[in-house]
Amino acid sequence: MKKIKYLFFIAALGIGWGCSDFLEIDPINTQSEANFFNVPENAILAVNGCYGLLGMTEGPGPDGNWQAHNYEFFFGDILSDDAEKxxxxxxxxxxTDMKxxxxxxxxxxxxxxxxxxxDGISRCNTALERLAESTLEDRLRKRLMGEVYFIRGYWYFYGSRVFGGLPIFTEPVRPSQFGNVERASLHETYLQAEKDFKAAIERLPERSGYAPEDLGRATKxxxxxYLARLYMYMIGTDxxxxxxxxxxxxxxxxxxxxxxxxxxxxxxxxxxEPMGENSAESVFELQMLEGSHNNKPRKTGSNFNQFQANRxxxxxGFNNPTLDLFNSFEEDDPRxxxxxxxPTFNNGIMGGQQWDYDLTEQMTPFLNRKAALMPGERPNITKSSSYNIRLARYAExxxxxxxxxxxxxxxxxxxDMINMVRERARNSxxxxxxxxxxxxxxxxxFSGNLPDVTASGEALLEAIYQERRTELGMEAIRYFDLVRTGRYLETLDKIRQTFTPAHDESILRYANIDLRSNALERSIPGPNGNRVFLLPIPLREVADWGLRQNPGY
Known part of the structure; x- marks a missing residue:
């Protein structure tokens, strides 16, 4: 069943709740902040609003200023050797500047x-404060708080991998805190994410504990x-x-x-595929509804598919898989x-049709098939697709x-684990x-393809890394894998030495850019000689809050 209906609202400083007209909840505007969360329907809508930002991209932000597109694949795919911009x-x-x-x-x-x-953390903090004070039935309050703890942990984990240590807020911001909150360390930020994920685990039901109409909510x-992902990242970067x-x-x-x-x-x-949404393999995916608005905050769908489709x-035409990713697949791998x-693979056929392509409008010869929609399955409002964004799978x-x-x-x-994944792949x-x-x-x-892995020692670890790349390719994971395992700098060397434009393979795109030096200048030390690469803290946050900027910026 599809799905959680999202409520989009602004919860800055814990004041001001609103909702989209399509929800038709009456009379929300007569509720006071003090009793709003005592009504189960209201509390659920408020928690839905915490989910809402997970899939939000382009549109006016909470201050009314326009915000650019942003997806996890900007970092997880494009900063790696799996994709070009x-x-x-x-x-x-x-x-490009990030790449x-x-x-x-x-x-x-x-x-x-x-x-x-x-904005997401603010919503979560307000919801947690009000839920704790509410008169809701204990079981519902516990579950809703678990969902919000999960979402807040998601934000702290996401932000820490991009920016490093973050200012930590666990309750609505007070006026006295403006300009007086420092960045926590990377370690402290990881610990906050860990605390939130553990709080979620304590409170959330398993997937089977939800009613069908609640499909897509965070589960134990x-x-x-996400706690396991966090631990793996901490081992390599903290x-x-x-x-x-x-x-x-x-x-x-x-x-x-x-x-x-x-x-x-x-x-x-x-x-x-659309019929594969919320499958038995799905651990967490963003639930989308096709809507009538192109941009947030009233948009209920996603621009994820159009953003990556053939121009x-x-x-x-963004997020192009690389020739390096193509070559990483074993022979006769259905994945x-x-x-x-x-155009250079399978005669350019996708969705039962042979398409035209313009390689001057792509940076590699490939597009992301995992984000492709067939003509009859595309939304009327192209930036508001109902296609769910898969964030975590059981294969991972x-x-x-x-x-x-x-x-x-x-x-x-x-x-045994890696061969379970390979067995499914060979039979697909x-x-x-x-x-x-x-x-x-x-x-x-195919016959005899993708044989079981029999390696041991270092060769087994390399086989695991390789399987992660092909099984999870174009799922916004590769860059973070390279960083946590200490392989990112050598990957940047490879990118500089081998990556060419789709329309002219005689040119090295990054020949005159010292990717390794650029990244090193913008990194901090990690364990065992690893480096942790950080993007800049936004200029206005540094100016308005006096935050310490990351190195190299």
Whole structure:
């Protein structure tokens, strides 16, 4: 069933609640702030509003100023070797500046993300304060608070990976705090995210504990998964960490697996189709509704699909998978057809049709198949698609567990996990519409492909890394994997030495840009010689709040 209806509101300093007309909740405007949360329907709508910002992109922010597009793939895909910015070379230069580690403190994407994070935290803090004071039935109050703790933890974890240490607020901002709050350390910010995820785990039901109409809300499994992600990132980036180990990760992923709440989808190709929403593999995905508004705050859908689609079709052509990602797939891996499409692959067929492409309007020969929609499935308002954005899958849980098992000396278990993922992949079909003239899921006819991994030692760890890349490709994870495992600088060297424009492979796009030096200048020390790469704190936040700027900016 589809889905949570989002309430979009501004909760700055805990004052002022509003809602979109389409919700038709009456009479919200007669409720006082003191008793608003005592009404179950109101409390649920307020928590829905905390979810709302997770999928919000372009539009006026809480201060009325326009905010640029921002998606997780701007960081997780485009900053890595899996994707280039896309579109033409001059389009959206703020993303280019991020890619080459030359972003300025007035970068529009970075400014929008910062505002989005703190608007989200503000909503969560107000909701938590009011829910704690409410007269709601205990079970509902506990669950709603668990959902909000999860969302706040998500924001602190997201922000810490982009900006480093953040100013931490756990209650609505008071006027006396303006300009008087310093940035916490990276370690302290991680600990706040950990605290929130643990609070969510204590309060949330499992996925099966929700009624059908609540499908898509945060669950105990989702909170555990994000806690495991946080722990993995802390191990690789937190120089002050003395307590989180791979056993910590192993324990959390074991709890998800033993819950029995999730399983791998039978067919990898189905996951990103509209009929694959909220599948048994889904751990957390953003619930979208097609609406009648292009921009926030009244938009209920997403521009995710159009943003990444073919410019000669209906799209804007961003987030192009790279030739390096293409070449990383093993022979006869069906997942390749689900990850990318373009003129040099499968005769340019996508969705049962052969398309035209303009390589001067792409930065690689490929587009993101996981974000593709068929012509009959596109929204009337192109920037407000009902397509859910998949943020976390059970396959990643298994691969996280494999990595933790490897590091805790359980190589047999690590191989079992990775081979479960590979078995599903080898038995999957090609992407829907891979054959011209049909929207079926064509059988591959492959035999003996993707054999089980039998490696041990360092070769097993490399196999886990490789499987993460191909299984999770174009899912906004790769950059963060490279950073936490200490492989990002060597990846930047590869990008500089090998990446070429789609329309002229004789040119090295980054030959004259020292990506390694740029990134190093904008990094801080991590454990075991790792570097932690940070983008700038927005200029106005530095000026208005006196925040310490990140190095190199």
């Amino acid at each position: 896309g579109s033409n070379e001059s389009d959206f230069p703020d993303i 080459i580690w030359d972003a300025k403190p007035d970068n529009g994407v970075i400014d929008a993300l910062w505002i989005k994070i703190y 499994g989702a909170a555990r998964h 120089i002050d960490n003395t307590s989180i180990t791979w056993q910590s990760v192993y324990d959390v992923t074991s709890a998800i697996i033993s819950s029995g709440e999730y399983r791998l989808a039978d067919n990898y190709a189905l996951i990103w 000669l079709d209906w799209g804007w 390749l057809s689900v990850t990318l499409y373009g 849980v298994l691969l996280n567990h494999a990595e933790a098992a490897y590091h805790t000396g359980n190589e047999t278990e690590a191989r 079909t090609f992407a829907r519409g891979f054959d011209e003239g049909s929207l079926d899921f064509p059988v591959t006819g």
